[in-house]
Amino acid sequence: MVTASCATATTTTRRACARPFAGADRVLLVSAGTHGEAALRQHRTAVEAARAAGVGHVVYTSHMGADPASPFPPMPDHAATERMLAESGLPYTALRNGFYAASAGVFLGRALESGVLAVPEDGPVPWTAHADLAEAAAVALTGDGRLDGVTPPLTAGAALDLAGVAELAGELTGRPVRRVVVSDEQMRAGLVGNGVPEERADMLLDMFAASRAGAFAAVDPTLAELLGRPPLSVRDVLADHLGVPLVRS
Numbered sequence: 001m002v003t004a005s006c007a008t009a010t011t012t013t014r015r016a017c018a019r020p021f022a023g024a025d026r027v028l029l030v031s032a033g034t035h036g037e038a039a040l041r042q043h044r045t046a047v048e049a050a051r052a053a054g055v056g057h058v059v060y061t062s063h064m065g066a067d068p069a070s071p072f073p074p075m076p077d078h079a080a081t082e083r084m085l086a087e088s089g090l091p092y093t094a095l096r097n098g099f100y101a102a103s104a105g106v107f108l109g110r111a112l113e114s115g116v117l118a119v120p121e122d123g124p125v126p127w128t129a130h131a132d133l134a135e136a137a138a139v140a141l142t143g144d145g146r147l148d149g150v151t152p153p154l155t156a157g158a159a160l161d162l163a164g165v166a167e168l169a170g171e172l173t174g175r176p177v178r179r180v181v182v183s184d185e186q187m188r189a190g191l192v193g194n195g196v197p198e199e200r201a202d203m204l205l206d207m208f209a210a211s212r213a214g215a216f217a218a219v220d221p222t223l224a225e226l227l228g229r230p231p232l233s234v235r236d237v238l239a240d241h242l243g244v245p246l247v248r249s
Contacts, residue, residue: 021049021050021053021055022053023053024050024053024055024056025055025056025057025143026055026056026057026058026059026141026143027046027050027055027057027058027059028059028061028137028141029043029046029047029050029058029059029060029061030061031043031060031061031062031063031074031077031078031081032077035073035074035077035203036073036077039074039077039081040077040080040081040084043060043077043081043084044084047084047085047088047090050090051088051089051090055090056091056143057090057091057092057093057143058085058088058090058091058092058093059092059093059095059137059140059141059147060081060082060085060092060093060094060095061095061097061137062078062081062082062094062095062096062097062150063075063078063096063097063099064096064097064098064099064126064153064154064155064216064218065078065099065210065215065216066078066079066082066094066096067079067215068080070210070215071206071209071210071213072203072206072207072209072210072215073203073206075210075215078094081094082094082150091148092148092149093140093147093148093149093151094149094150094151095133095136095137095140095147095151095154096150096151096152096153096154097128097133097136097154098126098127098128098133098153098154098155098156098216098223099125099126099127099128099216100127100128100130100133101127101128101129101130101156101232101234101237101238102130102237102241103127104125104127104162104165104234104237104238105237105238105241105242107119107162107165108165108166108169108177108238111166111169111177112169112173112175112177112242115175115176115177115178116177116178116180117162117165117166117177117178117179117180118180118181118182118187119162119179119180119181119182119187119208120181120182120183120184120187120205120208120212121181121208121212122161122162122208122211122212123161123211123212123213123214123215123216123217124159124160124161124164124214124216124217125159125160125161125211125216125217126153126155126156126157126158126159126160126216126217126218126219127156127160127165127234127237128154128155128156128223128231129156129231129232129236129237131232132154132156132223132227132231132232133154133223135226135227136154136223136226136227139226146226147226151222152220152222153218153219153220153222154220154222154223154226155218155219155220155222155223155231156219156223156231156232156233156234157219157221157224157230157231157233158219158233158234159216159217159218159219160234162179163179165234165238166178166179167179168234168235168238169238169242172235172238172239172242172244173242173244184205184208184209187201187204187205187208188201188202188205191204
């Protein structure tokens with residue numbers, strides 16, 4: 001059995017990282033809740049502090065869509081952080097997490113009341129449960145070598161676009177949800193008109209652009225192999241979100 005000493009810390013300053021990293025064998029670095037240079041500065045601080053503290057291995061929560069050319073701002077940040085880790089000389093794992101299944105419930109939002117999900121064209125997504133990804137992170141932190149370096153996409157077993165999510169929500173609630181495609185301009189105008197900051201509205205549209213380009217479409221068996229069971233499905237996660245009991249055969 002491998003014994004791992006794990007540490008987490010805020011990543012604003014190297015000094016803030018130094019104390020919790022001291023004596024740590026393995027560190028879980030959770031990606032910053034921002035993007036662009038602010039995120040990379042925090043990640044760089046944490047990586048430098050880990051190296052200075054003699055940390056044995058860094059586990060980073062990356063994303064399946066990590067790509068320096070992605071139109072969705074967090075994805076180039078993930079790609080840059082993966083490169084940062086590779087160049088640091090530290091042993092590392094970059095967990096390319098599948099798109100969070102909880103986001104599907106967020107996208108449904110008022111559609112559950114109105115019966116209409118009006119968003120731009122999207123693409124298939126293997127909506128993946130936080131709980132399953134947390135279990136994968138725990139595997140990485142045990143240090144058995146199965147997840148060294150950049151992982152394959154850690155995803156649920158099937159991909160579904162928002163039309164499929166709307167159909168599934170209707171099945172679970174007994175109230176049909178119709179998926180309507182609107183233009184990016186219509187979506188942006190509606191968001192900003194309802195008080196959403198322009199930068200946030202633009203980022204959401206960038207996510208749709210990446211999705212319809214196939215950035216989040218991959219389905220991979222790695223997560224199921226790590227868990228030793230099928231990952232939770234988007235049906236499972238939505239049922240829990242909606243408070244609907246699932247009947248299993």
